[in-house]
Amino acid sequence: MRALGVDPGTLATGYGIVDMKGNRLTHVGHGVIKTSPGAPLAARLVQIHQELVEVIAKYKPDEAGVENVFHAKNAQSALKLGHARGVILLAIELAGIPMEEYMPLQVKSAVVGYGKADKQQVQQMVMRLLALDKKAPTDASDALAVAICHSQSRGLKRAVDLASLSRRRR
Amino acid sequence: MRALGVDPGTLATGYGIVDMKGNRLTHVGHGVIKTSPGAPLAARLVQIHQELVEVIAKYKPDEAGVENVFHAKNAQSALKLGHARGVILLAIELAGIPMEEYMPLQVKSAVVGYGKADKQQVQQMVMRLLALDKKAPTDASDALAVAICHSQSRGLKRAVDLASLSRRRR
Numbered sequence: 001m002r003a004l005g006v007d008p009g010t011l012a013t014g015y016g017i018v019d020m021k022g023n024r025l026t027h028v029g030h031g032v033i034k035t036s037p038g039a040p041l042a043a044r045l046v047q048i049h050q051e052l053v054e055v056i057a058k059y060k061p062d063e064a065g066v067e068n069v070f071h072a073k074n075a076q077s078a079l080k081l082g083h084a085r086g087v088i089l090l091a092i093e094l095a096g097i098p099m100e101e102y103m104p105l106q107v108k109s110a111v112v113g114y115g116k117a118d119k120q121q122v123q124q125m126v127m128r129l130l131a132l133d134k135k136a137p138t139d140a141s142d143a144l145a146v147a148i149c150h151s152q153s154r155g156l157k158r159a160v161d162l163a164s165l166s167r168r169r170r
Numbered sequence: 171m172r173a174l175g176v177d178p179g180t181l182a183t184g185y186g187i188v189d190m191k192g193n194r195l196t197h198v199g200h201g202v203i204k205t206s207p208g209a210p211l212a213a214r215l216v217q218i219h220q221e222l223v224e225v226i227a228k229y230k231p232d233e234a235g236v237e238n239v240f241h242a243k244n245a246q247s248a249l250k251l252g253h254a255r256g257v258i259l260l261a262i263e264l265a266g267i268p269m270e271e272y273m274p275l276q277v278k279s280a281v282v283g284y285g286k287a288d289k290q291q292v293q294q295m296v297m298r299l300l301a302l303d304k305k306a307p308t309d310a311s312d313a314l315a316v317a318i319c320h321s322q323s324r325g326l327k328r329a330v331d332l333a334s335l336s337r338r339r340r
Contacts, residue, residue: 042263045256072245079242082252083259086215090257093212 001154002028004061004097005147006052007139008084011035013048014137016144017059018130020151027130029059030140041083049087056095064092065150067142068101102149107142110149171324172198174231174267175317176222177309180254181205183218184307186314187229188300190321197300199229200310211253219257226265234262235320237312238271272319277312280319 007014012035017028033051035044066088072078092099105115112125123141126132129148136144177184182205187198203221205214236258242248262269275285282295293311296302299318306314 042259042269045260046263049260069249072249075242075245075248078245078248079239079252079255082249083256085249086253086256087260089212089253090215090219090260093216099212 001063001151002059002061003147003150003154004056004059004064004092005143005145005150006064006066006088006092007142007146008067008081008088009139010041010044010048010080010084011037012139013052013084013088014139014141014143015052015055016136016140016147017055017061018144018147018151020155023155025129025148025151027132027144030136030144031055032137032139041080045083045087048084049091052088052091053095056091056097061097063150063154064097064099065146066092066099066101067107067146068103100150100153102146107145107149110152111145171233171321172229172231173317173321173324174226174229174234174262175313175315175320176234176236176258176262177312177316178237178251178254178258179309180211180214180218180250181207182309183222183254183258184309184311184313185222185225186306186310186317187225187231188314188317188321190325193325195299195318195321197302197314200306200314201225202307202309211250215253215257218254219261222258222261223265226261226267231267233320233324234267234269235316236262236269236271237277237316238273270320270323272316277315277319280322281315 002017002019005016013033016030019026019028033048035047072081108117108122109115112121119138122145123135123138126141126144127135172187172189175186183203186200189196189198203218205217239251242251278287278292279285282291289308292315293305293308296311296314297305
């Protein structure tokens with residue numbers, strides 16, 4: 001199962017792709033969609049949307065995880081972030097890819113085992129779990145962490161489904 | 171000049187189209203894109219985006235005005251509204267239509283002459299200005315008000331440009 005993870009932002013949107021076979025995770029790719037702060041918001045949204053469409057076309061993920069937020073600094077920053085998330089969810093949904101949303105706490109717990117881990121700890125752990133030669137930029141490693149979190153939660157779900165199936169068969 | 175006005179919302183997005191020739195405003199069309207509250211957010215965003223793409227293809231506006239917000243109730247409602255605005259700005263920008271954003275205060279001042287007018291006053295005034303037989307639904311009349319506001323502000327800008335041009339010619 002190939003999972004796409006996305007960490008949305010109007011200035012920097014990270015993405016990461018991992019494969020999971022059994023319990024084995026493999027790194028496939030990652031990157032950051034950076035937009036110019038001086039550009040009009042609408043132009044930045046087009047860039048985020050189109051680059052993500054290209055990422056999906058290139059890597060063909062089976063499923064996707066997108067980082068959610070619960071507490072935004074204020075209404076204005078939440079509104080801005082919402083714009084980026086809107087065009088991201090649109091790209092994933094238009095590609096027909098099943099998607100889950102994850103809170104930062106869930107992602108950090110899944111990857112570092114500690115819900116209040118900082119970006120550097122996530123970056124270190126992502127590098128170790130995916131056997132990367134060097135650290136990915138923090139926006140991309142956050143996105144890879146979302147992809148790992150999604151893969152693990154799907155793996156767990158499948159294991160539970162199989163166990164209950166074999167129990168019913170007995 | 172044909173203007174599209176949009177009043178964004180995740181559950182109801184109003185749109186309205188008006189033509190302006192000289193100082194004369196004519197009603198062209200309006201409607202409300204309603205999504206199901208039970209549907210997943212991503213599916214609702216696809217619906218808003220695609221219906222607006224169809225509206226643009228049908229009415230071929232020259233320009234667009236989109237209502238902005240300054241104060242949201244809270245970060246969560248701002249985030250949600252941001253999602254809808256994101257896919258709306260994307261549709262307009264992808265169609266290559268020049269766009270302006272207007273605060274509710276600007277829209278109400280332009281249409282009713284009073285920045286704190288309520289939705290019913292806007293509805294009444296839109297019906298009168300566009301000589302409608304009956305009231306448009308409030309979401310649609312808000313969108314028509316944005317289209318009127320945009321048309322007037324563009325008309326004013328052109329008049330100023332022409333005046334300064336003729337002054338320079340003198």
